[in-house]
Structures are given as structure tokens and as C-alpha cells.
Amino acid sequence: MKKENIHKKGFIFKPYESPSQSPFEKLFDIFKELITHTSGDFDEAIDWLKQLDEEYKLTTPDYTIEDFIADLKAKGYIREEIRPDGKNGTAITAKTERAIRQSALEQIFGNLKRSGSGSHKSKGIGIGDEHTGEFRNYQFGDGLDKVNITESLRNAQINNGIGNFNLTEDDLVVEETTHKSQMSTILMIDISHSMILYGEDRITPAKKVAMALAELITTRYPKDTLDILVFGNDAWPIKIKDLPYLHVGPYHTNTVAGLQLAMDLLRRKRHTNKQIFMITDGKPSCLKLADGTYYKDSNGLNSHITNKCYAMAQQARKLHIPITTFMIAQDPYLMQFVEEFTKANQGKAFYTGLKGLGEMIFEDYETNRKKRING
Numbered sequence: 001m002k003k004e005n006i007h008k009k010g011f012i013f014k015p016y017e018s019p020s021q022s023p024f025e026k027l028f029d030i031f032k033e034l035i036t037h038t039s040g041d042f043d044e045a046i047d048w049l050k051q052l053d054e055e056y057k058l059t060t061p062d063y064t065i066e067d068f069i070a071d072l073k074a075k076g077y078i079r080e081e082i083r084p085d086g087k088n089g090t091a092i093t094a095k096t097e098r099a100i101r102q103s104a105l106e107q108i109f110g111n112l113k114r115s116g117s118g119s120h121k122s123k124g125i126g127i128g129d130e131h132t133g134e135f136r137n138y139q140f141g142d143g144l145d146k147v148n149i150t151e152s153l154r155n156a157q158i159n160n161g162i163g164n165f166n167l168t169e170d171d172l173v174v175e176e177t178t179h180k181s182q183m184s185t186i187l188m189i190d191i192s193h194s195m196i197l198y199g200e201d202r203i204t205p206a207k208k209v210a211m212a213l214a215e216l217i218t219t220r221y222p223k224d225t226l227d228i229l230v231f232g233n234d235a236w237p238i239k240i241k242d243l244p245y246l247h248v249g250p251y252h253t254n255t256v257a258g259l260q261l262a263m264d265l266l267r268r269k270r271h272t273n274k275q276i277f278m279i280t281d282g283k284p285s286c287l288k289l290a291d292g293t294y295y296k297d298s299n300g301l302n303s304h305i306t307n308k309c310y311a312m313a314q315q316a317r318k319l320h321i322p323i324t325t326f327m328i329a330q331d332p333y334l335m336q337f338v339e340e341f342t343k344a345n346q347g348k349a350f351y352t353g354l355k356g357l358g359e360m361i362f363e364d365y366e367t368n369r370k371k372r373i374n375g
Helices: 023-037 042-056 065-074 094-109 149-160 203-220 240-245 255-267 303-318 332-345 357-371
Strands: 078-082 088-092 120-126 130-137 173-181 183-190 225-231 235-238 273-280 286-288 294-296 323-327 348-351
Touching: 023 042, 023 065, 023 094, 023 203, 042 065, 042 088, 065 078, 094 203, 094 240, 149 173, 183 203, 183 255, 203 225, 203 240, 203 273, 225 240, 225 255, 235 255, 255 273, 255 286, 255 303, 273 357, 286 303, 303 332, 323 332, 323 357, 332 348
Parallel strands: 183 225, 183 273, 273 323, 323 348
Antiparallel strands: 078 088, 120 173, 130 173, 225 235, 286 294
């Protein structure tokens, strides 16, 4: 008797196997984290790596920390430099800066799929360049390139029959399209001293979010613009390549200066859609006066300073610039200030803490691009 081959279908479960990585790749992943925490200080990052190696046995006799450093140099991730004090030193290169941004993007936005076109749709339909799959009757003024030939011929056959085929204006349909919007975004990062107080490192997560957002916009939304500024006693713009080296200073929080610079930068942008993202953990505690001196008050909320903040929020509202505040502190009186500030601007506020900060910023970025389209 001939046996029949029985093919069984089902699932086979086996222990998880992590993707194969070379010794260099394993150490490089850790190195990128450490160099972000050390604000680009190579020597300090390597010291930390050596401490981790002693504790967790990251290397082997066949591949040591010295081998890793040699590979970093050979692959173009580090370079020799002359420091300001005249001594020789080692610094990371632009290639490493890009690798750090890509790593931040994967950590924070790793579940996102890149779009091929690098643009984003609005909710409203009309004259645009992204097809929706929805049809409507042809109207005077519609371009012929918008006419859907297949659907129009189908209508002609239904309306007139195959034997007496005739295509009329009533048979024509066009496919709805949406605009691909463009957005100009300012990301404000608080670098006041409180960002490293109370035993919590808040600046590193903020840097990671900034690097991830920069990499996301330059790769997924290349038509958009992103400017990054930092604010302490004063405010100044920084370049994307400077993000790994960002660190806090002995500063108060001059929120007004940050908002003034943000709006000045946005006035120069041609895009209709503009927005400000502000990452902060502290109350506004500083103003720069007309004579160049600083008015500072770290004791609670100063009404003179907060009223200036509310006025800036209202000014941004008049310019149709929404401000989204990502508050990473939980003090009730600070949350009350943010609520009043948000009300003045009619913007939004998220009391995020550090966990989920990147995801919230991305979701708000996507939402804002979808809903605020003017023509």
C-alpha cells in the first residue's frame, strides 16, 4: 500500500535570536549612546565604555577596546585634532554625527515607515497632487490631466450603451486629490541649569528627540524646514550637526527670548504652515531688559515675566503660529503657567515627563501638518 505524503501546516516556535552583529557593531551601538551623554566628549565616552567593559565583559582578547578605537579611526568615525589648549585630542566626525541622528531616529520613531515621496497629505480634498481614490463629476475649470479615463469610459458605456458609444461631458469624472503640505518648524530646547538638577538628566532625552526629528524631516519630509534654537539667559540658533555637543549651562530660563527668536526665524519662511515646539522643564525666570541687563527671579512665578510670556503667546497666535509645549516637569504651579500660556496662544500642551516625549512630538507634528492647510 502506497503511503501518502501528509503535509502539515502550522507554526514553529523557537527561541529568539538577536540579529547577528560584529564585535565592532555591538560596541558602536553603545558608543553612540555614550557620546550623546557626554556631549561629544570622546575621551569621556571611551572611559565609560571601559568601565562598562569591566563590568559586563563587552570585549574579548580577540577584539579589545583598542581594536575598536582603531576601527573607529579606520572607518572615518573619529579624527585627530588640536584642542584649544594646544594639546592633541580625538573628536568625532560628521559621519558619527549622522550615525547618532540615525540611531536616535530608530530609537524614537523606529515603528514608522518611510514614505517614498517625502511629503504629507492634508485632510481637505481639492486641487492637489496626491490621489485619494475618490471621484466626482467633472466641473468647468478642471484640468484634463485630472480626468480619470477608465471611469469616464465606463460611465459612457453605461449611459449610452456599447452599440452607440458616445462620450459626453456628463460622463467625465475626476479623481480627488489632496495637497502635499509644507511645514516650517522651530524646535526650542531649554538649556537652563534645571535640566540637570534634581538627579535627573533631562537634556540627553531632549537632544535625542531633536536629533531624531531632524533626521526624520531631512529624510522623510525634505520639503519641510526645521530650525533648532536653545534658550537660557538668551536664545540662539544651533545647527543640526551641533546637537550631539549640546549641554546645559548656568542659565536661568528666558522663554521670551526663545519665542522672539523663533518668530523672527519663522517670518523669513515662505511656507504657509508654521509651528513652534518647545521642550522645557522649568518656569520662565529671566528677561533681558532694554539696557542689556537681565531681570531674574527664580522664586516662584514672577508676574512681570509670565505676563511677557503670555503677550508673546498672543502675538504668535495673531501670526497663526501655534505653540506646542512639551512640559517635562510635573510641578502643579508650573503646569498652571503652561495652561495659561497655552490658552493665550490657543496651542497645545503635553505634560509628558521624559518617557514618550519623542512619540508625542512626532504625533503632534503629523497632526499639525494634516489639519492646517491654506490653499
